[in-house]
């Protein structure tokens with residue numbers, strides 16, 4: 041990042057410098073105080089009390105982007121997600137925290153939008169504090185469900201009196217709405233026994249980036265999970281290391297591992313860990329697993345050793361988040377693609393689910409080699425005379441290879457783009473029948489950029505069949 045600051049010092053037009061840096065940034069504004077910060081003796085006595093202490097803290101993040109249409113200065117578009125106690129103070133440090141990445145950008149006091157997940161104290165208690173900062177023609181734009189709106193109004197009747205400074209927008213779960221350059225979708229969340237009606241989590245998209253603000257939920261009923269696939273950053277709220285659904289109303293760290301894998305997240309931040317139930321488990325001498333509420337560092341050590349043992353190191357990262365942490369997208373991940381550069385005869389794609397596959401056109405011999413790998417198996421298939429279907433550019437047929445002993449499988453491979461990209465990714469349907477059985481048969485789901493690359497690969501490498 042030091043290079044970025046150097047550039048901006050020599051380039052007078054700030055917009056030129058900005059083109060070289062990230063246009064998206066997430067700051068963690070709070071993660072709840074660690075239970076371990078309480079004295080040991082106090083812990084057992086105060087366990088029950090602490091359980092009710094959610095108000096003394098917060099879980100919150102800011103999702104920021106640079107507004108491209110500004111001339112003299114780089115204005116930041118700021119979406120704040122949740123605003124428990126301490127968030128307003130934390131935000132005062134935000135501009136300084138992001139200065140190493142966006143040195144010229146100015147952050148205004150009032151976010152462009154405040155999204156509320158649910159009305160628990162540790163997610164809304166600083167609303168009146170922020171409201172006090174609103175002056176002049178500014179308005180506090182609050183987005184939440186109708187139920188959540190009513191709960192907030194009951195709790196903070198003073199907001200009713202300052203109507204002119206506040207604008208509530210009721211959101212519908214599963215319906216997307218635009219916020220500046222962002223597209224936001226709320227997903228209905230079940231937050232356990234004390235779940236306030238209308239609780240949601242948020243999916244925030246910008247271009248082909250996806251951030252999931254997923255805290256304080258136990259399950260996500262009635263949602264097609266495809267909406268969660270392949271996030272650039274998955275922020276998950278976990279209360280305990282092992283599952284304690286009744287006591288916590290939230291997923292555990294071990295369940296977070298599964299979601300990271302299932303949704304193919306490249307990076308996960310854990311927030312909201314308190315470990316109160318881990319501490320309770322310490323009373324059972326036979327219990328295997330964490331037996332105290334861990335500090336962030338101890339939890340991180342546990343997470344790292346789990347990822348080491350499970351072989352997930354390098355596939356994704358899980359970080360125990362802390363206030364002030366800044367996330368920027370991993371630029372090495374292919375999120376842009378130049379249509380003018382030829383792909384060549386080999387293409388390798390990491391699918392949204394378990395597969396990695398490689399397609400190789402062997403031009404001289406007129407053969408096609410397809411290698412598909414998942415966590416357990418590796419399929420290497422070869423075919424003869426691959427051709428594009430004469431009526432469908434996105435469909436490839438190839439004949440069986442005549443081996444020494446038996447005929448190999450045949451192939452059809454079709455790229456199917458769904459009607460609604462928001463809800464469903466593109467699928468590469470691979471069917472490799474061999475007699476009555478299949479050597480391989482599955483629909484491999486891929487992201488938009490890879491779908492475009494694959495389409496171009498088909499066009500470059502395969503001639504349409506004559507009949």
Ligand SMILES: [Zn+2]
Pocket residue numbers: 158160231256
């Ligand atoms: Zn909650």
